[in-house]
Amino acid sequence: MLGELIGLFKYPVTTFKKRAEERNIKKEAIIAGIIAIVIAVVTVLSSYIGITKAVNKRYKSLDEYNESHYSELTKSEFKEEKKEYKSDLLEDAGLVKSFFKTLAITVVAIVLVAAILFIIARMVKSPKDYIELISMSNSAFIIYLAGFLLNTIFSYIYAPIGVIIFGVSAIFAILALANTFRESIEIEDTNKLVIYSTVVLGVVFAILVIIVASYINNLTSSLSGLSSLTSSLSDLDF
Numbered sequence: 001m002l003g004e005l006i007g008l009f010k011y012p013v014t015t016f017k018k019r020a021e022e023r024n025i026k027k028e029a030i031i032a033g034i035i036a037i038v039i040a041v042v043t044v045l046s047s048y049i050g051i052t053k054a055v056n057k058r059y060k061s062l063d064e065y066n067e068s069h070y071s072e073l074t075k076s077e078f079k080e081e082k083k084e085y086k087s088d089l090l091e092d093a094g095l096v097k098s099f100f101k102t103l104a105i106t107v108v109a110i111v112l113v114a115a116i117l118f119i120i121a122r123m124v125k126s127p128k129d130y131i132e133l134i135s136m137s138n139s140a141f142i143i144y145l146a147g148f149l150l151n152t153i154f155s156y157i158y159a160p161i162g163v164i165i166f167g168v169s170a171i172f173a174i175l176a177l178a179n180t181f182r183e184s185i186e187i188e189d190t191n192k193l194v195i196y197s198t199v200v201l202g203v204v205f206a207i208l209v210i211i212v213a214s215y216i217n218n219l220t221s222s223l224s225g226l227s228s229l230t231s232s233l234s235d236l237d238f
Contacts, residue, residue, distance in 0.1 A: 008139055009146075012176035016139045017184060020132040028131065031138045035145050036106035039211070042152055043102045044095045049156075051093060055086040105214055106141075109207045113137040116203055117181055120196040126185035136180055143173040144208065170208055174201055 007015035059082040062075055073081065114133040121128040147169025154162030178197055187193050 005142070008143055008176075009172075012139075012143075012172070013180045013183060016136055016176055016180035019139055020135040020180070020184065022135065023129060023131045025131050025134075028134045028138055031142070032107060032110050032134070035110065035138065035141050036103045038145060039106050039148060040099045040102040042149065043214075044099045046152055046155075047093055047095055047098060048090070051086065051089045055082060055089065058085065102211075102214060105211055109211060110134070110137050110141055112207065113140070113177075113203075116199075120181075120199070121185055123196060124185065124187045124189070124192055126187055128185065132184070133181075136177055136184075139180075140173040140177040143169055143176065147173075166212075170205075174205065 004015060004019065007018075059078070062073065062078045111134070114130060114137040117133045117136065118128060118130050121133070147166040150169070151162035151166035154165065178201060182193065182197070185193075
């Protein structure tokens with residue numbers, strides 16, 4: 001498994017084709033599920049960390065809070081208010097709903113990419129087994145997942161590096177998928193393939209944008225649900 005994972009980055013097209021030739025529906029279903037679960041878990045975890053950081057920034061210490069808010073809270077009252085504030089943010093963020101939403105989006109994206117490739121193959125009269133295309137889609141999303149995880153890690157270290165890595169991994173996944181698909185079909189009119197490939201790349205990119213947008217929205221929504229949140233953020237030091 002590790003060798004196969006390394007192969008996706010070292011010999012992408014070769015590994016894509018080798019995995020597709022296995023036609024193992026059970027294996028591909030498990031891989032798709034793992035990809036979706038990991039993305040959903042990381043998304044929720046990132047949202048939780050974002051909320052925790054916001055709460056700790058607002059409630060740095062009892063003395064600072066009392067001084068900035070002209071209040072006289074006791075230590076127990078301070079802890080209770082901090083706990084309630086965090087609870088409200090978590091409730092507003094809807095982490096459980098976010099988990100299942102991200103999970104569903106990822107699974108649908110994997111299946112949809114394979115379906116698009118299947119339709120294109122039929123349009124250019126090159127019959128392909130759908131399981132092969134699911135495997136190709138999974139391979140591309142494994143690469144995407146690697147970039148997604150690295151982006152999440154570097155977002156807490158130096159965000160631009162994470163963005164660059166994520167962008168490169170997305171491009172790499174798309175190119176590997178497109179070239180594998182091209183080599184796996186038999187077609188005489190390459191002009192049509194160019195047109196259909198453009199459509200495929202456009203749709204795949206759109207799907208990735210939707211997933212990333214969902215991830216970002218989950219992070220930002222955790223900080224913007226309460227009616228008092230705007231005023232509270234103004235108290236923070238940026």
